[in-house]
Amino acid sequence: MKVLILGGFLGSGKTTALMKLARYLVDRGAADKATSVMILENEVGAVGIDDKYLRSGGLNVSNLFSGCACCSVSGELTVAARRIEREIDPEWLIVETTGVAYPRNMQENLRHALGIEARICVLTDASRWRRLLTPMNGLLRGQIEGSDAVIINKCDLADEDALASIEQDILGFEPNARIHRISALGEVSDAVWAQITGE
Amino acid sequence: MPHDHDEHEHTHDHDEHEHHHHHDHDGHEHDHDHDEHEHELIDGGVDELETVEPGVVAVTVTLHEDAIIVSGALVVYSEHPFDTRHLIADKLEEIADEVGEAGGVVGHVKASFVATSVDMLSVTAPKEAVQIKRSPELEIKIGVAAIVFSVEPAFAEGLVRDALTDILESTTEA
Numbered sequence: 149m150k151v152l153i154l155g156g157f158l159g160s161g162k163t164t165a166l167m168k169l170a171r172y173l174v175d176r177g178a179a180d181k182a183t184s185v186m187i188l189e190n191e192v193g194a195v196g197i198d199d200k201y202l203r204s205g206g207l208n209v210s211n212l213f214s215g216c217a218c219c220s221v222s223g224e225l226t227v228a229a230r231r232i233e234r235e236i237d238p239e240w241l242i243v244e245t246t247g248v249a250y251p252r253n254m255q256e257n258l259r260h261a262l263g264i265e266a267r268i269c270v271l272t273d274a275s276r277w278r279r280l281l282t283p284m285n286g287l288l289r290g291q292i293e294g295s296d297a298v299i300i301n302k303c304d305l306a307d308e309d310a311l312a313s314i315e316q317d318i319l320g321f322e323p324n325a326r327i328h329r330i331s332a333l334g335e336v337s338d339a340v341w342a343q344i345t346g347e
Numbered sequence: 348m349p350h351d352h353d354e355h356e357h358t359h360d361h362d363e364h365e366h367h368h369h370h371d372h373d374g375h376e377h378d379h380d381h382d383e384h385e386h387e388l389i390d391g392g393v394d395e396l397e398t399v400e401p402g403v404v405a406v407t408v409t410l411h412e413d414a415i416i417v418s419g420a421l422v423v424y425s426e427h428p429f430d431t432r433h434l435i436a437d438k439l440e441e442i443a444d445e446v447g448e449a450g451g452v453v454g455h456v457k458a459s460f461v462a463t464s465v466d467m468l469s470v471t472a473p474k475e476a477v478q479i480k481r482s483p484e485l486e487i488k489i490g491v492a493a494i495v496f497s498v499e500p501a502f503a504e505g506l507v508r509d510a511l512t513d514i515l516e517s518t519t520e521a
Contacts, residue, residue, distance in 0.1 A: 157454070158454030158455040193492045195418040196490065197459045247494060
């Protein structure tokens with residue numbers, strides 16, 4: 149079971165991108181839809197929103213409610229991942245984080261507890277980046293640090309100068325991150341998903 | 348935003364395992380109390396929308412570092428689901444506007460809207476056409492998740508509670 153942690157600030161488009169990524173993985177996978185991709189949806193609040201949207205697309209979704217899997221429900225994350233591997237053993241487990249999570253903590257948790265080496269992909273919102281950068285600087289930095297890939301989403305809502313500036317900010321947070329520009333509501337090249345999943 | 352380098356150890360005892368977890372939060376402070384909650388494990392926890400009584404506005408607020416997380420749940424019955432959906436959209440915009448006007452930062456304000464109708468199909472004799480009956484009202488489950496920063500938690504909670512109360516009243520008046 150390969151694991152991808154999909155992180156990013158609130159409203160960055162994680163769920164929209166996840167729907168497309170899951171479709172890509174299902175389409176190119178040898179296994180059927182039920183077993184090729186499993187989604188573990190973490191909701192920091194007591195009500196699930198994204199899981200209903202994802203399930204309506206026919207995807208296999210489990211939930212972790214009422215806490216953040218990077219800290220307050222970190223133990224539940226490892227229990228869930230272990231159980232999914234044992235009972236379903238999907239080709240891919242995608243963990244969609246809360247918008248306030250630090251994915252690197254989850255990666256370390258899975259490594260230490262289960263020996264799983266998860267990849268991290270973090271989404272950013274091009275349209276709100278500049279507005280959020282000062283008040284949310286610590287959170288944005290912490291989410292991007294240690295990531296394998298960073299997606300600048302909603303690129304259709306920002307000009308080239310703004311996108312170039314965002315890339316510089318991201319590389320300042322994580323020099324080794326591979327950066328991709330997409331608009332998740334539009335078409336996304338399979339090559340982007342292939343690089344994000346490391347395939 | 349400066350953060351204290353707060354190293355701490357977490358120990359979770361679950362039925363299936365004993366998990367010793369050490370975080371090294373490079374530059375991040377995490378304020379939480381692991382003794383405050385217990386969770387069902389996978390599906391981990393219960394969606395409040397599945398337990399709330401119809402016609403009851405349920406709102407909870409929790410804090411996560413600097414984030415204020417307000418969760419709202421409401422189940423109503425309506426003959427006009429699209430009117431309800433439009434009203435939800437208006438209310439989400441109002442919540443975001445009010446947070447902004449109060450000097451807060453909107454992380455997201457989002458809602459789920461699930462409307463269920465029930466059709467009953469029956470035939471009671473040979474050569475008879477099937478009768479189809481549809482329940483006049485749809486069950487509408489509304490979940491709201493507002494995550495905001497830099498406002499008072501009670502203020503944010505009140506915004507969501509007022510929004511759901513208005514939605515409830517709109518369906519009972521109709």
